[in-house]
Amino acid sequence: MVRILALLCMIAALPAAAQEMRGHGGPVRALAVTADGQVALSGSFDTSAILWSIETGAALQVLRYHDGAVNAVAALPDGRFATAGEEGRVAIWQIGRAEPIRVIQGHSGPIAALAVSPDGQRIASASWDGTARVTPIASGEPQVIAGHKGPLNAAAFTPDGRSLVTGSHDLTLRITPLGGGAARAVDVGVPVNALAIAAGGEIFAACADGRVHVFSPDGVKRGEIIASEAPLVALALSADGKRLAAAGIRGSVALIERQAAGDAGRVERMLVGPGLPVWSVAFRPGGQELLTGGGDRLVRRWDVTTGEHIGPVAMIRPQDALARYNGDRGAEVFRACVACHTLEPDGGNRAGPSLYGVIGRRIGTAPGYVYSPAFRALDIVWSEATIARLFEIGPNAYTPGTKMPEQIVADPDDRQALVDFIARVTARR
Structure with missing residues (x-):
């Protein structure tokens, strides 16, 4: 309680001016809101998480620990x-506290989702390693949940806390009793990217077909709601259970009004942002305000009843960092890298470090970027030759322990164009 009161005092001392929350150096991948509705937590591809005062838009604390994107x-x-x-x-x-008070390990792949049990005592993590883990938050060993045949994207506890529902790229969701017993596999037919469960146990699955699929507590299909023409990647249920928010990769968010039993629901209105992926959504308590996080690196506030943006509106797409290099073959190849790396001295770090000054730099030494121990231990100095080798055999083979997505530039001419481009535009000046 003392910690919560201290944070509220910090918020009270800040100037009152509703605005977008700016501070991340990469897309905002995840959002959560405290039960009192005063504080939001965002996680980003830039490897950081930020605590925000929602009313003022001020950053209260930046949390840095993770070696990769905070998913x-x-x-x-x-x-x-x-x-x-x-x-x-x-x-x-x-x-x-500047450092975590506890770190829970065990997954062998990226964690895509977290869920907290209704009693607040356990946390579930869903991973691309094909498992979920339910771990006591205070201390104790996890319960490992297996059975999916692909990466897990979502997890949610049932209202009584006795089961965990998981959603996967393997086209299924699974309902697993945590006290023992057989899990029930439910064929959804498309990859499941996010989950929400209502107080009555009804299961909502946001899927790659742009629809929210609705299931009974025991996994019987009740219907589906068309929310987007593009894949859905995030889903939130308001605390009062009256609305769902389903976000897609084309930048829109469908606000869905829940209907009476037997009716899946209907799209009440669409929130249209700057045309970029919306990676995360979270309601404030009361269900009248929604937060969204997207590819433009902002956390935005929306009035759910009107569909209007709260605070100043910045609807302009971020400037194309490669526009000045139109016609340069190397720049075109580099487009696969631009989401994670900047080129300019003031570009900062994103999911990957800035490449400014990379030629001649020892691996794992870019200022301000958090590298894994395995990466820092490598004996490589970046040069045109070493960068070319990286893209010839791929990051997993050349830099074991890297967070860099696996990618190979097989065409020698394309690879040379990429290396020449990086060397030219990142040279110190």
Whole structure:
């Protein structure tokens, strides 16, 4: 309670001016809101998480621990927070502490989602390693849940806390009793990217076909709601259970009004952002305000009843960082890299470090970027030859332990064009 009161005092001292929340150097991958609705936590591809005062838009604390993108966040009932990263670890944070107070390990792949049990005592993590883990937050060993045949993208506890529902790229969701017993596999027919469960146990699955599929507590299909023409990647249920928010990769968010039993629901209105992927959504308590996080690196506030943006509106797409290099073959090849790396001295780090000054730099030494121990231990100095080798055999083979997505530039001419481009535009000046 003392920690919560201290944070509220910090918020009260800030100037009151509703605005977008700006501060991340990469897309905002995850969002959570505290039970009192005053504080939001965002996780980003830039490897950081930020605690925000929602009313003022001010950053209260930046949390840095993870070696890769922060894919999932959660607000715990006791005022603490949880973050989970691409490197497969869950960090538990206490307000005001610069380091996590506990780190939960065990996954061998990126964690895509977190869920907190109704009693606030356990946290579930869903991973691309094909498993979920349910771990006591205070201390103790996890319960490992297997059975899916592909990466897990989502997890949610049932309202009684006795089962965990998981969603996967393998086209199924599974309902697993945590006290023992056989899991039930439910064929959805498309990859499941996000989950939400209502107080009555009804299961909502946001899927790659742009629809929210609705199931009874025991997994019987009840219907589906068309929310987008593009894949859905995020889903949130308001605390009062009256609305769902389903976000897609084309930048729109469908607000769905839940209907009476037997009716899946209907799209009440669409929130249209700057045309970029919306990676995360979270309602404030009361269900009248929605937060969204997207590819433009902002956390935005929306009035659910009107569909209007709260605070100043910045609807302009971020400038194309490669526009000045139109016609340059190397720049075209580099477009696969631009989401994670900047080129300019003031570009900063994103999911990957800035490449400014990379030629002649020892691996794992870019200022301000958090590298994995395995990466820092490598004996490589970046040169045109070493960069070419990286893209010839791929990051997994050349830099074991890297967070860089696996990619090979097989065409020698394209590879040379890419190397020449990087060397030219990142040269110190």
